[in-house]
Amino acid sequence: MSAPRSIIRYFTGTGNTKRIAEKIGQALVAVGDTLDIAAIPGAPPVTDADRCVFCSPVYALGLPRVVKRYLAGLPKLGTPRPALLVVTAGNPDHTGWALRHGRELLDARGYRVIVSETIHMPDNWTPFLPAPPAEVSAVRLAAGDELAAQLSREFLAGKERHRPFSLRSMTPAGSWLTHHCFHDLGINHMWSLFRATDACTSCGLCERICPVGAITMAGGRPKWSRKCEQCCRCFNLCPARAIEQLDLVGRGSTRDRYCEPNFKPYHESEAT
């Protein structure tokens, strides 16, 4: 009999979600599964896997557009497949609609979501929030690893676990406005608030690492486009810290950067 086949599909900006996806992958391999793990949006859909895992960050109380498009575009399954849905969040109380929408999209494509849960990770929205201190990040990442392992065990055991939908710590009106203004207005326009300062060395790394191909180099400087998902990878990983994002009154953010410590979506030689 051949080994059960697992697939993991994840989207990541700064590596938190990739770390969780890999942790879950290790747990599946440990029970003898063969593993196909790949990043959204390029990852091919698979319709005959025995176990399916989907991982995403939370953006403004919901799923990133690119993840919603990917889930909505999955081929409809003939036979239901067990699925594990995990979102990573800077504040689990701000999960908002992310899990609920993810579950609905997967249900509609024929998946049977057994576990859907949020994992608390360091917040990476660093253009607008301070980066977490390294020691806080380390504790949170370690706790995230543990929860990922726990969720994997429950998924493998077929034990249902779903984080209840909650808009805790925000009023429903405030949550609705945050979610819809950010998704429907913010993401479509916030790409135009990125700038490269004179510190830019024209290395082109930002263009090469953008997960959705939203940056092109022009005249030695990055140009952002509306394909941008606001994942903050370019902002956080620019080796010259040359990228800033303007706030509502036109001030460029000078905050610290954050990235999961082992995340390197480039070859070492490219990082100079």
Ligand SMILES: Cc1cc2nc3c(=O)[nH]c(=O)nc-3n(C[C@H](O)[C@H](O)[C@H](O)COP(=O)(O)O)c2cc1C
């Ligand atoms: C544009 C943007 C919006 C975010 N919105 C939320 C949010 O609404 N709630 C939350 O808990 N975290 C939010 N975060 C934090 C991320 O979900 C969190 O840090 C996640 O672990 C990042 O994953 P990654 O490193 O895989 O990109 C946001 C981050 C970004 C970049």
Ligand code: SF4
């Ligand atoms: S990564 Fe930074 S230094 Fe390199 S081209 Fe982009 S903005 Fe300039």
Ligand code: SF4
């Ligand atoms: S342009 Fe920057 S913030 Fe936007 S999707 Fe690409 S890497 Fe992420």
